Amino acid sequence: MKPTQAARSTVSALATPLTQPAAEPYYHAVGDEVEVFAAAAQSQLPVMLKGPTGCGKTRFVEHMAWRLGRPLVTVACHDDLTTADLVGRYLIVGDETVWLDGPLTAAVRAGAICYLDEIVEARKDTTVVIHPLTDTRRALPVEKRGEYLTAPPDFMLVISWNPGYQSVLKEMKPSTRQRFVAVDFDYPQAEVEARIVAHEGGVDAATAGRLVKLGGLTRKLKGAGLDEGAGTRLLVHAAQLIARGMHPLAACTAAIARPLADEPDTRNALDDLIRAVF
């Protein structure tokens, strides 16, 4: 039975969007990550991006997808994410049932890059479905449909995780980890980071330099008041506020100090640092 018009329009409205940006997403390479990623893509190997929050992982994947000319599917994982959310499910439209591909299935069919952001946040059973995709089988069984999809050469699986998170209950199993080529991300060197902040935030080099200096100072507070220092993202946010005409002190307080800390001593110390740097 062919799906009706109504069913088709529902499915296309809900279908996973495959993004393929027209312009090159700006990314400033920090080490050899571009080469490693490209080589992994050619060898049809999955990649794991490790690193603290806001250091450019998502941007990097967007950039690489553009570079390789492949569509990108991004899934932000959370603790209620089920296998069906990834693979797909039947829907009922009016009186019909129609199948809707999940983002992973859509990516496999399209030969896209599938980026599972913060994979450890997902429910444990979801990691099981990615296993056959990450070894030589490169396969995705869609049990509900009785389908067994073999991934085309262009399909690539990329996952990210932040090893700074402390909970033991959020560890990744070795059997999962060891399937991936790993790329370590860290905060870029000061000059590089300043260039990124200037570009992304639309501020001059001097302001960017100070923001980066401030970021560096907060990173020394890791484990001494902060769980993690300010990532590049926070610096970019502050820069954007400054570019809009906000006073640097107010911008840094709002975009950097407040998001980082609640505890009074640390908050005050951050305020003092902001004042000292600007």
Added chain:
Amino acid sequence: MSERKLFAHEIEARLDELLLLKLRQRSAERTARQLEALPRIRQERVLHWVGVAAQGANELGWLLASQGAEYAVELGDGFDAWARAGLAAHDGGGLDAARAAWRLAIEELRASAARPSGSVALAEVEGRLKRFLQALHGRPLRLAGASRAWTDGETLWLPERLARAADANGNRRLYTVLAVQLWAQGRFGSFNVDPEPELAQWADREMALAWFALFEAMRLEARLETELPGIVRDIRDLRGPWPAALQPAAESLARPEATTADSLAWLAEQRKVGAGETPIFPHLTGFDPLAARRLRAVRIARDSKTLRRALNIMRAVDPHSRGGAGDREQAPLAAEGDALPPDLQAEELQGLPPDAQAAAQSLQQDLDGMPPEILSPAGPGAWQPEEREESEAPVAEPDGRPDAVYDEWDYRREAWRRDWCHLYESEGPAGEDAWVEGVRSRHAHLIRSIRRRFESLRGEDKAERRQLDGEEIDLDAQVEARADRRSGSEPSPRLFIHRRQIERSLAVMFMVDMSGSTKGWVNDAERESLVLLCEAIEALGDRYAIYGFSGWARTRCDIYRIKSFTDRYDAATRRRIAGIEARDYTRMGVAVRHLSGLLQGQATRHKLLVTLSDGRPDDHGDEYRGRYGIEDTRRALLEAREKGIRGYCVTIDRHGADYLPQLYGPAHYSVIDDAKKLPRKLAEIYRKLTA
């Protein structure tokens, strides 16, 4: 709330209700009469706090009511802060502590009424200042109170109270300005040149030092400008423009290449023209190069030794790295003030263990770079592992056969020493009942709040979807089933959501340092925090065990069982916690091996080994202190990791604990700078770790 004041009899009735006074045959008549005079809103605040206190202990509520009524008028808006101070003291030390804190708070209030308004005490800014300095320095810096601001390069002394600025904000800023300048003295080499030859030529040494301090302040101000322009802005606001006569000096010392030697040259200049008193500037700190240079000499000697030893070991392992052993004359350190080459062999330094890296960093700062002699070997022949002071004290005689023997990792040989450590496991000795009861009643408040927090952690239900049975209908599953039926396939009968308490499946081993260095405060803090922690974990239901470790050389490694996984948290266990005491040394690797073995036997999915310690691995008289111990411990933790055990370390280490990242990996340790904070922190850490 109506605006009408409460009459004495109404207040009395409310107090009665809060404090069950009738039962206790007490009367709040006097207290109520005192409170009658207050506006309604204040009356309600007092009653509110009496209620809060009474929840902690009835007696505390009574005390707060009577004391509060006495001082309520005087305290005014400060009542809340006053009440809180006493309750906090009660958590730590009971009723007497609360009474004392309240009295102290009143005295403080009266003293501050006499003080100029807007003054700020060091105690008020210490916390934020410490954090601030850590961000600049990368490591914690010591802060202490003194009559004036000065530094010996290791501790920053700051005035106990500042009232120079017009308002509190200004005084807080002044603290920051003073602290940054003191930090800059060490950071930018104020103590790297010997000023004695110049100072000796002055008739008035104090005056000479004052001028020297002024010239250095000019130089440091310029150095700070690029890094911390905001601070320099504050400095300029404080000092105003330099007097015309000082302009040339200020300009010349602001050149980026100016050093302390240039400041000394200006000092000589000043002597020749016949200097008078220095003009007074509010931002200037004290300056004591003599004290600082004494410490610097000790530091240089220690750091060069550490660094040399590490380099020698490295070259012994890898003879191809540069400067092969013994082919160069051992030169003394370059003469002071000589131009020294900048840091060498960055990549070589990178391969060093953290303590040697820290030593290298500190040397670079103390010497404005790294003299090449330090990087050359310590002389012909092999390296010395460590100065050996053994054979002074007798090594403890083992009694009987050990319960287990363990291999130990020798990183220099890259090999195991077989059956090297002899381990004895015994039950921890019982301490006093009264001690634990003391802790529990002193911290009753804290324990209750921790338990509540932990219970809520457990209480989080997890919705399990697609169950055969359950409290709710799983809509997704229903839809799917319907779709399946329509498409002709067999629908799943799993159509319900079942709410289940999350199964944590976690076993935790606490490994408690009982080495001699924990004597006193640290030991007390360890024991107290264990009591609090047990109360907390009991609320959670996780499986946990506590063992102490200590020892005396490799033939006498002791493990004390405080609570095994099967022991309950009962009176006997509590007595054993009370009995934890400071003993001998810290041979950590073998303890990790033994305890991770016990932990491995647990059938839970997650296993966690938490070390509670006050410093690095160390043992008597043999090579275990230093890198050997760290490497062995690291190895033991790696082995544990391979068994699926996660290590975490909580350390009270006043020496910076640079080695922790190497042992546990980033983010797998916490350093607590003050033992007194441990009890509060530990439960919090545990919660985060297992959330």
